[in-house]
Amino acid sequence: MAGGSRGGRGGKGKAFRGKGNKGGGRDVRTEPWGETTRENELFESYYKLGGFLDEEEFRKMWATLATNLPNSFRFTGTKADALAVREIFKQRYIPGITAVTFEGQPVNAPEPVQAFPDELVWHMKTDKKVIRRFAPFAEFQKFLVAETTSGNISRQEVVSMIPPHFLDVKPGMVVLDMCAAPGSKSAQLAEMIHGDEEERVKRAANNQAPSIDGEGDYSDDGRSTGLLIANDTDYKRAGMLVHQVKRLNFPNLIVTQHDAAIFPSIELPVPEGSKKQYLKYDRILADVPCSGDGTARKNVNVWQKWTPRDGLGLHNLQLRILFRGLQMLKKGGRLVYSTCSMNPIENEAVIASAIENCGGVSKVQLVDCSDHLPNLIRKPGLNTWKVLDTTQVPGEEKTAHMFTSWETFLNTKEKYEKEDPDRHFSNKIYPGVFPPPIAPSEEERIPLERCIRVYPHLQDTGGFFVAVLEKLSDIKVTQIRNSYNAAEELKGKASTEEIEIDLEIEQDIEPGGPSSGVSSSQVPPLKRKLDDIDEPLPSKKAKNESANEQAESTPTIAGGSEGFIPPVDELSQAEKSTTPVNGAAKSEDSKPTSDAVRPTKLKPEAQNNNKEYFEYLPSDDPTVDSILSFFGISSRFPRDRFMVKNKQGLLLNKIYYTSELARTIISQNKDRGMRFIHCGVVMFVAHKIKAQDHIKAPWRLQNEGIRILEPWAKNRIITCKSSNTLYKLLIEMFPKLPKDGSHNLAEIGDQLNETDIGCCFLRIEQDDEAGFPFPMVLPLWRHPGSANLMVDKDDRKAILLRLFNEANPNIINHVAEQAKAAEDARKEVENGDKEAVNGGNDAEDADADTPMVVDA
Numbered sequence: 001m002a003g004g005s006r007g008g009r010g011g012k013g014k015a016f017r018g019k020g021n022k023g024g025g026r027d028v029r030t031e032p033w034g035e036t037t038r039e040n041e042l043f044e045s046y047y048k049l050g051g052f053l054d055e056e057e058f059r060k061m062w063a064t065l066a067t068n069l070p071n072s073f074r075f076t077g078t079k080a081d082a083l084a085v086r087e088i089f090k091q092r093y094i095p096g097i098t099a100v101t102f103e104g105q106p107v108n109a110p111e112p113v114q115a116f117p118d119e120l121v122w123h124m125k126t127d128k129k130v131i132r133r134f135a136p137f138a139e140f141q142k143f144l145v146a147e148t149t150s151g152n153i154s155r156q157e158v159v160s161m162i163p164p165h166f167l168d169v170k171p172g173m174v175v176l177d178m179c180a181a182p183g184s185k186s187a188q189l190a191e192m193i194h195g196d197e198e199e200r201v202k203r204a205a206n207n208q209a210p211s212i213d214g215e216g217d218y219s220d221d222g223r224s225t226g227l228l229i230a231n232d233t234d235y236k237r238a239g240m241l242v243h244q245v246k247r248l249n250f251p252n253l254i255v256t257q258h259d260a261a262i263f264p265s266i267e268l269p270v271p272e273g274s275k276k277q278y279l280k281y282d283r284i285l286a287d288v289p290c291s292g293d294g295t296a297r298k299n300v301n302v303w304q305k306w307t308p309r310d311g312l313g314l315h316n317l318q319l320r321i322l323f324r325g326l327q328m329l330k331k332g333g334r335l336v337y338s339t340c341s342m343n344p345i346e347n348e349a350v351i352a353s354a355i356e357n358c359g360g361v362s363k364v365q366l367v368d369c370s371d372h373l374p375n376l377i378r379k380p381g382l383n384t385w386k387v388l389d390t391t392q393v394p395g396e397e398k399t400a401h402m403f404t405s406w407e408t409f410l411n412t413k414e415k416y417e418k419e420d421p422d423r424h425f426s427n428k429i430y431p432g433v434f435p436p437p438i439a440p441s442e443e444e445r446i447p448l449e450r451c452i453r454v455y456p457h458l459q460d461t462g463g464f465f466v467a468v469l470e471k472l473s474d475i476k477v478t479q480i481r482n483s484y485n486a487a488e489e490l491k492g493k494a495s496t497e498e499i500e501i502d503l504e505i506e507q508d509i510e511p512g513g514p515s516s517g518v519s520s521s522q523v524p525p526l527k528r529k530l531d532d533i534d535e536p537l538p539s540k541k542a543k544n545e546s547a548n549e550q551a552e553s554t555p556t557i558a559g560g561s562e563g564f565i566p567p568v569d570e571l572s573q574a575e576k577s578t579t580p581v582n583g584a585a586k587s588e589d590s591k592p593t594s595d596a597v598r599p600t601k602l603k604p605e606a607q608n609n610n611k612e613y614f615e616y617l618p619s620d621d622p623t624v625d626s627i628l629s630f631f632g633i634s635s636r637f638p639r640d641r642f643m644v645k646n647k648q649g650l651l652l653n654k655i656y657y658t659s660e661l662a663r664t665i666i667s668q669n670k671d672r673g674m675r676f677i678h679c680g681v682v683m684f685v686a687h688k689i690k691a692q693d694h695i696k697a698p699w700r701l702q703n704e705g706i707r708i709l710e711p712w713a714k715n716r717i718i719t720c721k722s723s724n725t726l727y728k729l730l731i732e733m734f735p736k737l738p739k740d741g742s743h744n745l746a747e748i749g750d751q752l753n754e755t756d757i758g759c760c761f762l763r764i765e766q767d768d769e770a771g772f773p774f775p776m777v778l779p780l781w782r783h784p785g786s787a788n789l790m791v792d793k794d795d796r797k798a799i800l801l802r803l804f805n806e807a808n809p810n811i812i813n814h815v816a817e818q819a820k821a822a823e824d825a826r827k828e829v830e831n832g833d834k835e836a837v838n839g840g841n842d843a844e845d846a847d848a849d850t851p852m853v854v855d856a
């Protein structure tokens, strides 16, 4: 599989690529640093006194947190392609950069991040003023930008790359990414499902034995049978997700827009009269919304706005998402939970509560991953921590309190509120935010130390948390019992206005200590304005649109607000319950659980104004049939996976292709109210030209889908053997192909002269001597008097830079020139009343997406 400019299945001509990815995709609020000081006493005190790190470790962590984050990127796509692009980068740019010295010292060059295998992840700590000053950096920047645009490189934060590595995804697996936007981890997961698909398909198409060791996913002629469902609840972010994943050109991908905490159960087809079956997942990623305090190195708002209530407010939503994920996981399946927060309330507390709610470690186990990514420097998860809250009495100073258990919290609350009835503790403190109670036996203990904590100072990254969970047996529980009811009584006591305060952190005493349960002896008082430490609740909503809303709601997991139901084995309790459904808690969809669990059919139009239509074409569709026979596509290539995206199922401009499982799921569920917002890779686009009658199939191949089809094609294959000819095709649009054979397109011109008008596969085999480091396939249109690569300008430029080290190519467009000449002539006619001249308007043929092109 190759990058976009290498044709086929990558974004904009890139085979299977993530493109333009801007990184980790946290809910980071990026504002310019300006005058911001990287200080926040409450934030600091919590991490210093919360019992997470020893003094020395805290000092290093805190010092690193106040520095800028290095830039990082990874080579994407199949391993072979990624390694090939990495080699070009290493050989062409690294020597020049390492030779640069600044103020007598060698500069910091980009270097591989040791935590990841095969030198596919790099980071660069070079000072900006050095980067701006030296030419080798400018050259490298150009390469970085071009390859990011083409999808061969993804700029992603190092820690954000970790979770997919722990999921251990294989090509045949069904994977759900519950909170996926903007999609950097989805891109990694898609790469894993894709695996070495192109190699497998090639072998299958050539009737070769599957693979040397006989392993691999061969049930569908080598095509990956797995599926990735990438979901996000947020409308705008889901749009970003679609934009990102479209560029992967991965037919085994569906994007949905649902609240992950009530993610609908996806129905599978069953014979009539049989019990309903629902999709279960081999792998789930729950990269949940979080306070993002691990992103403080790049996120000014962490310093400005961190409060302990951020984590407390998110815990419940995180728990509900994780619990729903565990419900939907297959027995024996694996779920990775991750956050970019270092706060145990969003991390270990969520994991422990979820495992307890599922029925304990006999149902769900924390996997020991110490042997995975052995070079990743990490710290074990926490078994103890403290919970911080702040209170104030109007007109008095604000006080901070640290609690080690639910009991001491209640004691303290009772004591304080007796004295100051106006003092308000957070109504988000429940037993579940504290460390789990001591287990009756070691076997029943949740080994939280198996969680993975990555602190910024360990390998110069952001802070991150990962936990790997395995489902050992079915979970019969449908409702979370996190003692929310105990916390309910605290509700309705919102915090009040701000004044200048004395902030004093008090530590609660251990159970069995003094009855007051409060001690302030270990903690120094802090002076600050409330404005600095605790923003009014409504503004927090902006940080994470749904988080607070969700966190407000009850923790019940039941059917969906869309009328979907969890699988039957997980429903028995919910069906009896009368607890209100939350999820999209305040949405108009909320209704009693007993109603919600009924598999109501909702009209899609009523739910989703921006609905995409997915209409599969019949397997004997005559248009598809004629296109496939035009290209000589083997009868083994599946005919029933083509679709169009209009309500009527009409063939208008584009024909898409999806994997078999994607088709099954879309077809079975599209009328059940599922919010499917993307699926399918563009395979053919209608090609409207003046000489329409001369073409047997007026459809052109698309860069997006070409690599899926090419191994099965017998006709219209043009083979490129020399880099000179490829160069000519890249640098010149519509090079002439005179009828007398006097072209200068060498072996390509000769082959094209033997080929009718229409689209062709331009096949470029890997040939190191010819300068082709990996195989490529590109769509090439044969016009009556010329030929043209159907590759857009950005991708042309990226290939020219990658293969020919040409940074500023001057791409000649004969048709554009012709059109300009015609336009000039027309103007002359208008102005000078000369004879009318007819001109083409075909400059846009440069854009492979433009349906109307010219007979050039």
Ligand SMILES: C[S@@+](CC[C@H](N)C(=O)[O-])C[C@H]1O[C@@H](n2cnc3c(N)ncnc32)[C@H](O)[C@@H]1O
Residues within 6 Å of the ligand: 023, 024, 025, 026, 027, 160, 178, 179, 180, 181, 182, 183, 184, 185, 186, 231, 232, 233, 234, 237, 258, 259, 260, 261, 287, 288, 289, 290, 546, 547, 550
């Ligand atoms: C940490 S970000 C995910 C980053 C993403 N995994 C990536 O690597 O690009 C968390 C995402 O969760 C989404 N989110 C928040 N609440 C959600 C919910 N209830 N269900 C699903 N997604 C949710 C947010 O819109 C946000 O895009």
